[in-house]
Amino acid sequence: MANRPRATPKKQLPLRALGAVAVLTLATGTLNGATQSESRHRAADNAGSDHSQGHGIPANKISIQMFSYSNWGNVIGTEKIFAELAAIGYENVEPFDGTYEGRTAREFSELLERHGLNAPTAHGSTDEKTFAETIDFAKTVGQRYTGSGGSASPGTGTLRDTLETARTLNRLGEKSKNSGTGKIFVHNHQGEFTRQFPHPRTGELTSAWELLAEFTDPRYVTFELDVLWAADAGVDVVQLLSDYGERVELLHVKDGFLNGDERAVPTDLGEGELEWTPILDAAQKQVEYFIVERDLAPSTAEFARDSFEFLSCYTC
Numbered sequence: 001m002a003n004r005p006r007a008t009p010k011k012q013l014p015l016r017a018l019g020a021v022a023v024l025t026l027a028t029g030t031l032n033g034a035t036q037s038e039s040r041h042r043a044a045d046n047a048g049s050d051h052s053q054g055h056g057i058p059a060n061k062i063s064i065q066m067f068s069y070s071n072w073g074n075v076i077g078t079e080k081i082f083a084e085l086a087a088i089g090y091e092n093v094e095p096f097d098g099t100y101e102g103r104t105a106r107e108f109s110e111l112l113e114r115h116g117l118n119a120p121t122a123h124g125s126t127d128e129k130t131f132a133e134t135i136d137f138a139k140t141v142g143q144r145y146t147g148s149g150g151s152a153s154p155g156t157g158t159l160r161d162t163l164e165t166a167r168t169l170n171r172l173g174e175k176s177k178n179s180g181t182g183k184i185f186v187h188n189h190q191g192e193f194t195r196q197f198p199h200p201r202t203g204e205l206t207s208a209w210e211l212l213a214e215f216t217d218p219r220y221v222t223f224e225l226d227v228l229w230a231a232d233a234g235v236d237v238v239q240l241l242s243d244y245g246e247r248v249e250l251l252h253v254k255d256g257f258l259n260g261d262e263r264a265v266p267t268d269l270g271e272g273e274l275e276w277t278p279i280l281d282a283a284q285k286q287v288e289y290f291i292v293e294r295d296l297a298p299s300t301a302e303f304a305r306d307s308f309e310f311l312s313c314y315t316c
Contacts, residue, residue, distance in 0.1 A: 056313040057280065057290050063092035063121065064304060065252065065293035066099040067149075072299035073098065082115040088305050089312075091116070094291050096123040096149070105140035112141070120144040120289060121224070121250060123187070126152040131172055138181040144288075145250065146176045147185035147224060151192075156208035159197035166215035173220025185224040185250055186212055190263075193233035213247050224250035224291070231274060232256075232264040241282040251287045253280075253311065254294065266294045269307040270314075280314055 066073065069081055078099050085093060093099075093112075100108055112119055119141050125134050126148045138146050152168040154161040173184040186192075192209040199206045213223065225248045230237050241248060255272035256264045269292055270276065283290070292307040 055315055057284070057311040059089055059312065060091050061287075061289055062090065062308060062311050063094050063289050063291040064090060064307070065094045065096070065123070065291050067096045067123070068292070068294050068297040068303060069299070070096070070098055071296055075299070077101065079111060079115075082111065082117060084301050085304055086115045086117060088301065088308050090304070090308060092118050092120055092289065092291075094121045094123065094289075095119055105137040109141050118142060121147065121185070121291065123147065123149045126150075126168075126172060126184070128153070128168060128172060131175060135176055135179045135181055138176075139179060144182040145185050145222070145224075146172075146181050146183075147187060149187050150189070151186040151212065152184075156192055156195055156212070159200070159211075162195075162197065162208045162211050163200065163215060166212050169212070169221045170217050173217065177220050183220055183222045183249070185222050186216075187224040187252065188226050189229045190233040193230060193235050213244055218247060222249040223247050224252055226252035226254055226293075227274065227279060228252075228254035228256045228264055228266060228272075232258060237274075238278045238282050241279070241285075245282070245286045248283070248286065249288045251283050251290050253290050253292045253307070268294060268297075268303050270310045276310075277315055280311075 064085060066078075066081070073081055078101055082093070095108075103111065108119075120143055122138065122141070122143055124137070124146065125131070126146075127134075134146060152165050152172060154164055154168075156162045156165060169184055169186065176182060176184050186209075188209055192212070193207045195208045196205045197208065197211065198204070199211070209223075212221075223244070225237070225240070227237055230240065253269060253276075254266055255269045255274050255276070256266040257272055258264050266272075280290075290311055292304075292311065294303050294307075297303040
């Protein structure tokens with residue numbers, strides 16, 4: 001990907017302007033000569049840095065979305081991938097449905113514990129009919145947030161749907177928070193920003209994402225901002241974090257090449273065209289977890305390792 005010609009990026013706009021204009025090295029416990037304890041020691045050193053100067057993200061705030069290795073996971077299994085991630089220095093993972101491999105919540109919790117990992121977030125179901133089961137699973141695993149790879153029903157296809165989805169999120173988020181599993185989060189793709197509707201009070205064209213932010217209760221609902229898909233929709237991510245930072249407690253740290261009117265092409269963190277220093281500096285004020293992701297990453301440890309090292313010391 002390093003030799004890929006850079007595509008012409010979409011023009012990035014502040015969010016209001018957008019609305020207005022319409023692992024297989026396991027048995028030895030080593031990774032390129034570094035043991036798990038050495039990796040964690042380096043991460044701890046970085047965690048002790050002066051983060052007000054933006055040197056790096058503490059290891060206990062770095063996570064990885066397991067969908068990155070969904071194909072590889074089908075081949076070697078979740079446990080081997082967990083061993084690899086722990087050897088690199090990860091302390092957190094973000095599972096999705098395929099990660100569990102049929103395990104019960106207790107079995108999955110024990111698997112995490114064996115590898116010294118936590119799962120503070122997960123992409124699961126937001127079906128209101130079965131949300132009690134979702135909460136029970138999350139509580140057993142020890143999640144701090146519930147959510148999915150999107151938001152909730154009925155979605156953001158129309159203004160009516162978007163406002164109803166906000167109400168659904170408020171109900172689910174209140175149940176989740178009151179149960180002890182924390183807020184529910186909304187994960188975006190491009191459409192939450194590119195779909196624009198007349199604001200119900202002002203008539204001003206407003207993105208679905210902004211409407212969800214306005215009409216959900218911050219006590220119960222937060223946002224997991226996927227940086228690449230937001231940038232791909234034309235959003236100025238730094239400005240968004242400035243305007244809505246207190247609503248964004250989770251960040252999907254995804255890099256890639258913007259591709260004009262076509263879908264952006266994900267790549268390894270730090271190898272795409274996004275300017276990460278101002279984004280991460282802005283995000284550190286409020287983001288609880290920085291969750292790296294590359295859709296269908298190659299079946300090697302390189303993406304996970306490079307991403308962890310990049311976040312640990314992104315301005316060193």
